[in-house]
Amino acid sequence: MLKYDLAVVGGGPAGMAAALKAKECGVKKIIILERAETLGGILEQCIHTGFGLHYFGEELSGPEYAGRFIEQVRNTDIDVKTDTMVLDISDKNLITAVNKQDGLLHIDATAVVLAMGCRERPRGALSIAGTRASGIMTAGTAQKYVNIDGYMPGKKIVILGSGDIGLIMARRMTLEGAEVKMVCELMPYSGGLTRNIVQCLNDFNIPLKLSTTVIETHGKERLEGVTIAKVDEHGQVIDGTQEYVACDTLMLSVGLIPENELTKGIGVSLDPVTKGAVVTEMRETDHPGVFACGNVLQVHDLVDYVTMEAQMAGQGAASYIQDREVFENAEYISTSHGNGVRYIVPQKMNIRSKEDIKLYFRVGAVYKNAKVVLEADGTIISSKKKVKLAPGEMENVTVPADVIAKLTKDSTICVRVEESQ
Amino acid sequence: MCYDVAIIGAGVTGAMTARLLSSYKLKTVLLEKANDVAMGASKANSAIVHAGFDAKTGTLKSKLNVEGCRMMPEICRELSVPYKNNGSLVVAFSDEELVTIQELYDRGVANGVDRMEIIDQKKLRELEPNISPEAKGALLAASAGIVCPYELTIAATENAVSNGVAFQRNAGVTSVDDLGDFFRLHTAAGDVDAKYVINAAGCASDDIARLFGDDSFKLIIRSGEYYVLDRSVGNTVSHTIFQCPSAMGKGILVTPTVDGNLLIGPTATDIDDKENTATTAKGLETVRRLAMKSVPCVSTRDAITSFAGLRAHPTSDDFIIGISDANHRLINAAGIESPGLSSAPASAKMICEALFEAMGAEPAKNEAFNPIRKEPVRFRHLSDSEREKLIQENPAYGRIICRCETITEGEIIDSIKAPAGARDVDGVKRRTRAGMGRCQGGFCGSKVVEILARELDLPINEITKFGGGSNILFDKTK
The missing domain is CATH 2.60.40 (Immunoglobulin-like)
Structure with missing residues (x-):
């Protein structure tokens, strides 16, 4: 059993900022547990710029933004375990994790910061009819294939959902020589940032089709096309507006879901709207000593806000570890x-x-x-x-x-x- | 070389038959048109072991179902396939349907089904608190169960191959020469010679029979659509909940799966295209609506995926198992629609009996036959000490690839290296559950592609979702 003052689950922007803040507040033994091979979280595949305008006052790429925090973490005595998956957190803040080197790790932490991030809603959650051809993937998966693995996941692309990742990928795939035919959005407005609509769609003449959705996929092996249709104000398909669009790839950017499986395991209460924990201004959950921040708490639009929120959680965790008075009198x-x-x-x-x-x-x-x-x-x-x-x-x-x-x-x-x- | 027996089709019936034949001194080859086993009806059905009261008394369906249901627990033990005897309920919503369930009960008795009981509304609600308040009573069949159909097929194939059966994938039979003593099967993977052929080609078994000059039966292809719901609602019901059957089938069911999900479906729509496994908006809506009739709290908001399976409905309405009239070295195992999965162990026995009759004698036993398929590592089911030990032996079990289902790299490598192992992403998914969870491969999909490429020593863009042209990636980026 390893003993830590603070265990941070997730080494993305939220986890790193929380750990650094706690360190700054004087917490001694801190460990970050990260499931990927490196720190940085999803920022590592976000090679576009636009990060850091609020926090650093300059425009950085995702890896640059993450890099600044990775550097800071390296300059502290914060322990980092990458390629390490947390399997369980007990209601006594006992963490069970696993990796190749250590096998099972058992960590007894006074305080825990949950910073696991979020995942993308998959096709299955949408009930789009049609075949199960290859070439249907979330925008984030496609982003990893292009930016990390260096392979084209598609050449003729339709994007469903105008979330930020979808918009970013519309531009990215265009720059890589793919033909992005359109971005369809079920709602009458985009779910993404205005600046992304301008810079990623308008600048490349990619049509944004509002109140439009994909109702069917075609093609037995590789995707060959999709049927799109207009929807009314209740999201119901308007008959007669169906249109076939030939494409080999359908990218989905239809929402993000905080990854709260571990949180549920602890018994923390969740907010049905955010799908994240119910927290106080210190970002403490209703389970004493367990804090949450970043996209596992609420899906953020900008990473700058993730950092700021994580600092609140880091500071909260530090107070919990050092002096519980403020919690007892709250x-x-x-x-x-x-x-x-x-x-x-x-x-x-x-x-x-x-x-x-x-x-x-x-x-x-x-x-x-x-x-x-x-x-x-x-x-x-x-x-x-x-x-x-x-x-x-x-x-x-x-x-x-x-x-x-x-x-x-x-x-x-x-x-x-x-x-x- | 000339095989004694070629089995065409590695669905559950073909695989179970291959396994049984591997217990004899025979040279057997199992031919599959797709890139993996269980690619037809065997991967997309209700995953139910029926008790056996549905089929008309005296039919093959009724006989093989009742027998198969009895054999299933032992076979699943031998093959380390999860099976659960959860019992089934046919729910009656009206006085007419109360009459129907009594008829089903009587038919079950005639078919030899044991442990059945008609229960009233009160008992029904005790057993299933989430059942519709409109439900008036039910037929309880305690012998019914649930099983994972593709896992059963995979395990049976693995066991058959371990016992000496040859397995050939991507080997769809396109034409046949009868050379008197043996057949020459022309397949997409080259010619295969075999003295006897077992036609277990599922939806294509009428086409295959025709290649041998047998046009004695015809199949109607019936599509059934389903939703799979998240494990968080997997215990909404504990029994398999049926509605009263109609001419098109057993209606929409709500059932837990052995993996802890909730499965709802199927529809029943006759279609022309034998390979059209597309779902439809209308079909999925029907599933949603009718599932809620049985269990009102079922919500497709919890859906993690949907799929359609194709059933080979014979116009005769019964399984076609036996020596072909057109060619006595051809044994048909065709028209195996529901309850084909439940019947599979018994069907395999009957198919082998027909084969031996055609051969003129039962062949000698394979003394080396081992009926046990070693249980694959299932990291998620192990205790901490078992996990420790495993990772010490092989660190690949310490690396989680699929977060939703807690699947390790070691398990994925095992699935690729297994006899008749995985060659594509869906194959890994069916063998290990990597990508079967709520994120549906969003995070692990690309890692599985990498591991497949590494283990099979292929470029990453040659890895497919399910064989053929279902490649996941194109060329390198600029």
Whole structure:
């Protein structure tokens, strides 16, 4: 049995930032457990730029962004085990992991940070009818084939879903000489960042077909084509709009799901909307000493926000390890989401907190010239004008410390969208 | 060389027959048109061992089903194939259907099915709390079970090959010369000579029979669509839940699988194309709706995949097993639709009896025959100490490739190196479950491709999903 103050599950941007922050706060024995061969997580295959604008104030590629943290981790005494899969975390924070060198590892950790990231929704979850030909894959899998393995996963491509990975891959495959015929999006708006729609589709004349989905795949061995169709406001196919599109590859970018299998094993409560843990502003779950951050907690739009969130978790874990007083004296109220807001992270906030608390959220539809309203006990605390709000972009609003000071255990904190008249 | 017997088709019937023949002193070859075994109906069906009350009394279906159901647990033990005797329920939703289940009960008694019972609504709800409140009663058949059909086929083939049977993949038979003492089978993989042929070619068995001058039967191809639901809802029911049967089949069932998933389906649609395993929006919607009739809480939101399987429905409505009238060295094993899986152990026995009759005598026993197929390593089922030991012996068992199902690199290598082992991504998936979980190969798919390329010493872009032209990658990037 190995004994650590802090075990971080996942060595992507979230895990590394959490571990580094905890180290900075003075935590002594820290270990990062990473299932891939290297630290860096999914950033290693994201060779495009656009990372770091908020956190570093400069534009980096994924491996560059990750590299800065890998370098920092190397310069500390944080232990790192790569190619190591965590099999189980008990409700006593006992971790069982496995790798080739050590066989089974048993780790007793005072605190645990969950930073396992997320996975892509596969075809099966969509129930697209048709054959089971090769050439149907998630955009992230295709990204790995192109950027890591150096092979073309397709030449004539249709992309379903306008999530950021899908948009990025539309550009990537075009640059590699493939023909990206179109990006289809079930919703009447894109789920990706505006900048990606401009830079990855518009700049390459790739059509974005909104309110359109793929209803059938064709081809017995390799994919030969797909049938697309328009959908109405309920997502139902509009008969007569079916159209055959010849292609050898269908890439799916239809959503990300936090990888919370281990989290469930511990018995941590999950938020049905985020599919991540219910956490406090310290990013502590409802299981003492277990923290969560990054895409395993909520799917982020930008890695910069992942880093910032992971630092909160790292700091939280450090306090838990060093001085539990703040946890013992905490009094939590739930944050509530009103009109237009799908969820808020954190779901719970400590009204004894002496500091500002940032609430992160996403809206459920596209709004123009709307206001983001923060209310405490029914009183408007802030009302911020927004030219555009879209589901693809994460928003935040700050609850100031002086407002928190006045809250009681019966108080309510609510974020809502006020649409323009 | 000339084989004594060539079996055409490595589905569950062909594989079980090959295994049984390997217990005799015979030179046997198992020919498969696809890149792997179990590529037809044997990989895409309800995975049920039926009790045997469905088929009309006196038919081959009823006789072989009841016998096969009795033989299955022992055969699965020998082959280390997961089998569970979970029992089945045919649920009645109306007074008419209560009459139907009584008829099924009576037929079961006539067919020789034991351990059946008609149960009332109260007992039904005790057994299955999630069953529809509309359910009025059910026929409980305690002898029914569940088994993994492709694993059974894979294990039987492995065992047959270990006992001396030759296995040839990508060897679809295109034409036949009868040279008097033996047949010359022209296949995509070259000519194969054999004195006797067993036609176990599934949906193509009528076409194969015709190559031998036998046009005595015709098959109708019936497609059945299914959903596989996530393991998190795998215990929604514990029994296999049937609805009352109709002319087209046994209706939509809801059943746990031996791997812990929930399976719902199938539809029954007659189709023209023998290779059309496409699912349809209409079919999947029918499955969803009718599954909810039995078990209202079933939700296709939990679906991890869907698929369609093709059944070879004989116009005679019964299995066609026996010496062909057109050529007495041809033994047909055709029209094996449901309950073909349940019947397979008994069918293999009957097929061999027909073969021996054609040969004029039962051949000598193969004294070296070993009925046991060693259980493959299943890392996820092992205790910590077993895992420690395994990784010490071979570190490849310490590297997890498929996270959703906890499958190690060692298991994947084993599946490739096994007798008649995996040659493609789907083959690895069926043997190890790598890629069968909720992410459906999103993370491990590319790693499996790498391991296949390495172990088979092939360029990575020659690795296929399921043989033929189903390559996963094109050329190198610029």
